[in-house]
Amino acid sequence: MRFQHFGLETLVSLIFLATHVYAKPDSNDINAGCPTPPKFESIKVVELGLPPVSPSNAVGACSSSINPHRSGCIDQTSQTNSGNFLPDGNHIVATLNFVGAPAAPDPASIYSGLHLVIIRTNGTTFKNGDSWKCITCGVPASQMNGTTALDVYPQAFRDGHRVLVGNNIVDGHAALETDACTPNSTWIYPIRWNVAANGTGAGGSIRELRIHPDNVHLGFNAFTAVGESSFFSRLSFNPKPTIGDPISARYDLDNVTMFFNSGNSPEYVISGKNLSINPYAINVGEFRGFSKTGKEAYYIGPTFESDNIDMTAIDLTTGETRRITQYPGYIDPIDASFDDQWQVILDTRFTNRTDFMDGMRHVPPLNDIIAVGAAASIRNNGARRYFQPWLLNRNGDCGTYYGQRINAEGDGSNGAVNDPNWNGMADPRWSWDDTKISYWQTLVVSPACGGSNPLPCPMSTAQGGRTSRIMLATLTNRKPIFSPQAAEASDVVPWGTPYTPGMTLPSSSPLPAGNYTLHGKSSGYASVQLIENAAKTGLSTVVANYYNYSDDGRNVLNGYENVTAGALTTTTEKLDWYSNLTSHGDTYSTKVTGPGGFHFTIDLFTNIFDANGTLTTTVDGVAYKQPYNFA
Structure with a gap:
C-alpha cells in the first residue's frame, strides 16, 4: 500500500484508517504500564467559508458580480494560513491574500494584499452577510510603521483584541469580532529581537513564533552561525524606542534565554572506546510550541530510533524531557488542549512515506549523526505534503495506541474531508473550550503532480478552484470546559543559557572520529x-x-x-x-x-x-x- 498511488489502494487504506489505528507496536512500551487506550470519539469535520476567488489578479477583477458585498476576493492558488480561535470560540484567525481589488478611491480598494481576517465558525455571518471580517484591511499606513508581512502562524491572545501574525502583533484595541474594532482603531506593531551589543540595527531574524499561554512570553527559532537555535523571551511593548530600528512603537523581546544547556550530557557520549546514546538529553532542535499549562515546551530534537522524527516535550523549570510520538514517520505541528490532556498533531503516520527507512523499529540512531536532516526532508514531495491531523492523549503513542485520525470519515473522493490530495499544513489549533479543532490544508499542485510523479493533478472542488481550505473539526460528544488563564511563567529558564546581545552562541562539540x-x-x-x-x-x-x-x-x-x-x-x-x-x-x-x-x-x-x-x-x-x- 503506497500513497503515491491514489486509486483502489487509497480507498482501502482510508477504510482501514477509519476502523483501525493500532499497528507496528513499539515493544519498548508494551506491557510497560501504558494506560488503556481511549475510545474513538465522534468527530464531525466541515470546511469553513472564505471570500470568493477572483478570476484574475488584475485591478478590478474582483467585481460586484463576483462579490456583491464588495468585501474582497482572494487568490486562487495562494496559501491560506489559519490559526487559533478567538476567546469567544466562534471565530478563528487567519491570513488571506486579497487580489483583484478596484483602484482607489473605491472603498473596496482596501481589500488588496496579505491581511489578517477572522472567520465565523458557528454558521452565522457578520452584518454585511459575510462569514469573515478583514481586520487589517484599510489600516492607515501611519499605524503600521516598520511592520513586515502578515503571513504565517496567526495566534490570538487571550484578551481577544491582539493577534500575533508573522513577526508582528495586530491590536484592534477592541474585541476583534465587534463593531468597535475598525481599521482606524487598529495598529500593527513589529517585533524586534536585539542582537547588537549597542542596541542598534534592525534586530535579529526570527521565525516559528509561538505565544506562551501566559500571553506574556514568546518562544521562537532563529537561524544562526551554529545552525537553528530556539529561544524563550518576554514580550515588552515599547511605545517610544530611542534606539534600534524601527524607531516606532514596537514589541521588544526582553530577557531572552537560549534553549541550550552547556553542562548537559549530550545525546552521544564517548567514554574511551565506548559510545552511549541518550535521546533524553537536553537538545532542543526546532521549537514547536508550549503545553497549555505553560509548563512544557515542545520541540523536534534527538531521535530515539534511526531516521524516525518524533516530538519531545521539556519542562521549562526542571529540564525533564518526555517522548510524545513514536510511530514511524515525521511529526511537526502540534497543539495541546487547554486541559493539557490531549494533543492534535500533523503527522505522516500510516502514509508509508518514510517507512522504507524507519519502518524497522529499535535501531539505534547512529546514522542520524550525519543524516538526520536528509531523513527529515523526505516527509514532503515538493509541494505535496503527507501530513494529516491526528488526536492523541497526553501520554502520546504508547504500547499499541497511536491515536485517532481526525478526518478519517469519508470516501476519499475528490474534495472529501479525507481526500489524500489535500495535505495538512501548520498549525492545528484547539478551541478554548476543548470541543473543536481548526486546521488548514492545501491541494497538491504542479510540479508535485501532473508528471510521472506521482499521477495527474486533481481538480479542485472548492469555490473558484481554490487550492487552500480551512477545516473545522467538532468533537461532538465533548462538553465545553473552562480554561483558566495560565500562570505567568518566570523569565528564567534554569537549564537554559541567558542570551546577551552580541554574544557568541554556544554549541555542542562535534563527535571525534x-x-x-x-x-x-x-x-x-x-x-x-x-x-x-x-x-x-x-x-x-x-x-x-x-x-x-x-x-x-x-x-x-x-x-x-x-x-x-x-x-x-x-x-x-x-x-x-x-x-x-x-x-x-x-x-x-x-x-x-x-x-x-x-x-x-x-x-x-x-x-x-x-x-x-x-x-x-x-x-x-x-x-x-x-x-x-x-x-
Whole structure:
C-alpha cells in the first residue's frame, strides 16, 4: 500500500484508517504500564467559508458580480494560513491574500494584499452577510510603521483584541469580532529581537513564533552561525524606542534565554572506546510550541530510533524531557488542549512515506549523526505534503495506541474531508473550550503532480478552484470546559543559557572520529566507526555492525549499516547508503539496499527527492519501498 498511488489502494487504506489505528507496536512500551487506550470519539469535520476567488489578479477583477458585498476576493492558488480561535470560540484567525481589488478611491480598494481576517465558525455571518471580517484591511499606513508581512502562524491572545501574525502583533484595541474594532482603531506593531551589543540595527531574524499561554512570553527559532537555535523571551511593548530600528512603537523581546544547556550530557557520549546514546538529553532542535499549562515546551530534537522524527516535550523549570510520538514517520505541528490532556498533531503516520527507512523499529540512531536532516526532508514531495491531523492523549503513542485520525470519515473522493490530495499544513489549533479543532490544508499542485510523479493533478472542488481550505473539526460528544488563564511563567529558564546581545552562541562539540563500541542495554553490541570528511571539518561516514544487539531484551538486531553524507550546496545533501539489517522479536524485519546501494540527493527546503538504487524495509512480510523520484 503506497500513497503515491491514489486509486483502489487509497480507498482501502482510508477504510482501514477509519476502523483501525493500532499497528507496528513499539515493544519498548508494551506491557510497560501504558494506560488503556481511549475510545474513538465522534468527530464531525466541515470546511469553513472564505471570500470568493477572483478570476484574475488584475485591478478590478474582483467585481460586484463576483462579490456583491464588495468585501474582497482572494487568490486562487495562494496559501491560506489559519490559526487559533478567538476567546469567544466562534471565530478563528487567519491570513488571506486579497487580489483583484478596484483602484482607489473605491472603498473596496482596501481589500488588496496579505491581511489578517477572522472567520465565523458557528454558521452565522457578520452584518454585511459575510462569514469573515478583514481586520487589517484599510489600516492607515501611519499605524503600521516598520511592520513586515502578515503571513504565517496567526495566534490570538487571550484578551481577544491582539493577534500575533508573522513577526508582528495586530491590536484592534477592541474585541476583534465587534463593531468597535475598525481599521482606524487598529495598529500593527513589529517585533524586534536585539542582537547588537549597542542596541542598534534592525534586530535579529526570527521565525516559528509561538505565544506562551501566559500571553506574556514568546518562544521562537532563529537561524544562526551554529545552525537553528530556539529561544524563550518576554514580550515588552515599547511605545517610544530611542534606539534600534524601527524607531516606532514596537514589541521588544526582553530577557531572552537560549534553549541550550552547556553542562548537559549530550545525546552521544564517548567514554574511551565506548559510545552511549541518550535521546533524553537536553537538545532542543526546532521549537514547536508550549503545553497549555505553560509548563512544557515542545520541540523536534534527538531521535530515539534511526531516521524516525518524533516530538519531545521539556519542562521549562526542571529540564525533564518526555517522548510524545513514536510511530514511524515525521511529526511537526502540534497543539495541546487547554486541559493539557490531549494533543492534535500533523503527522505522516500510516502514509508509508518514510517507512522504507524507519519502518524497522529499535535501531539505534547512529546514522542520524550525519543524516538526520536528509531523513527529515523526505516527509514532503515538493509541494505535496503527507501530513494529516491526528488526536492523541497526553501520554502520546504508547504500547499499541497511536491515536485517532481526525478526518478519517469519508470516501476519499475528490474534495472529501479525507481526500489524500489535500495535505495538512501548520498549525492545528484547539478551541478554548476543548470541543473543536481548526486546521488548514492545501491541494497538491504542479510540479508535485501532473508528471510521472506521482499521477495527474486533481481538480479542485472548492469555490473558484481554490487550492487552500480551512477545516473545522467538532468533537461532538465533548462538553465545553473552562480554561483558566495560565500562570505567568518566570523569565528564567534554569537549564537554559541567558542570551546577551552580541554574544557568541554556544554549541555542542562535534563527535571525534574513531572506532567505538555501543553496548546493547540488554544484550549484544554494535561496533561503530565514525569517519571524518576530507576537509576535516566534521564527520562524513557512520558504519555500524550489530551483533545480537538488543536494548529491550525482546528485539534483537544483526547486520550492518554504512551511510556517508555530503553537502552539494548549502541546502542540498547527498547520501550514499548501504544496509543489510535483520531484526527478530515482536516483528521479523529486514532493511536492505540493492546490490549497488542506495544513493539519493534532497534539498532540505524544497524537498526534491532524487534516488538511484533501492532501500527497502520489510516488516512481517510487508515491504516498504522508497518514494518515486520527483519528476
